Amino acid sequence: DANIKSPINGIVNKRYIEVGAFVTAQGTQLFELVDVSKLKLKVNVNESQVASLKIGDNIDIKSTVFPNEKFSGKVTFIAAKADATLNFPIEIEVSNNTKNSLRAGMYGTAVFNFPKQAPSILIPRTSFVGSVSSNQVFVLDKSNNTSKVRNVVTGRILGDNVEILDGLKEGETVITSGQINLAEGTAVSIVK
Structure with a gap:
């Protein structure tokens, strides 16, 4: 007979052996222990957001399962490189409440207190001549219904839309199809 002690406090989530079973000392897994007093939340942020974050920042956490409870966490990891979607993975260590309401595997939402951004102009990705990397779009010259090439400075890609930082003014009409x-x-007619 032997007594087995865990090096951490936690809850036995799975048991891989039965009472009376023979085990060896060569790394046989006996139990799966879960410590839910501190959990990890993985979040992706864009480049302007990652520039405002640092290790140790306090972040508010919301849970749809417990909408009336408040949770908090600290940033413990910030990726040095963006992923394929140009977002930066970060990790937040979430402190569970005294009842350990949160469980491993639940979803949470990180609430960041970033400085407010000024409203921006968004245009469809299909508006660009060739591709988004060309940084050129056609706008409508309303004085004579012709197309004008405009160089723009792009910002974030938000789904099917692209943020325009410079080169367009609010109210200008961007031509979104037929650029080829x-x-x-070129004379154009507006089709809505």
Whole structure:
């Protein structure tokens, strides 16, 4: 007979042996222990958000399962490189409440207190001549219903839309289809 003690406090989530079973000392897994007093929340943030974060920042956490309870966490990891979607993975260590209401595997939402951003102009990705990397779009010259090539500075890609940081003014009409048939000064008709 032997007594087995865990090096951590936690809850036995799975038991891989039965009472009376023979075990060896060569790393046989006996139990799966889960410590839910502190949990890890993985979140992706964009480049402007990652620039405002640092290790140790306090973050508010919301849970849809417990909407009336408040949870908090600290940033413990910030990726040095963006992923394929140009977002930066970060990890937040979430402190559970005294009742350990949160469980491993539940979803949570990180609430960041970033400085407010000014409203921005968004245009469809399909508006660009060739591709988003060309940084060129056609706008409608309303004085004579012709197309004009405009160089723009792009920001974030938000799904099917792209943020425009410079090169367009609010209220300008961007041509979103048929650019392959256009050149500077081509007459266009508006189809809605």
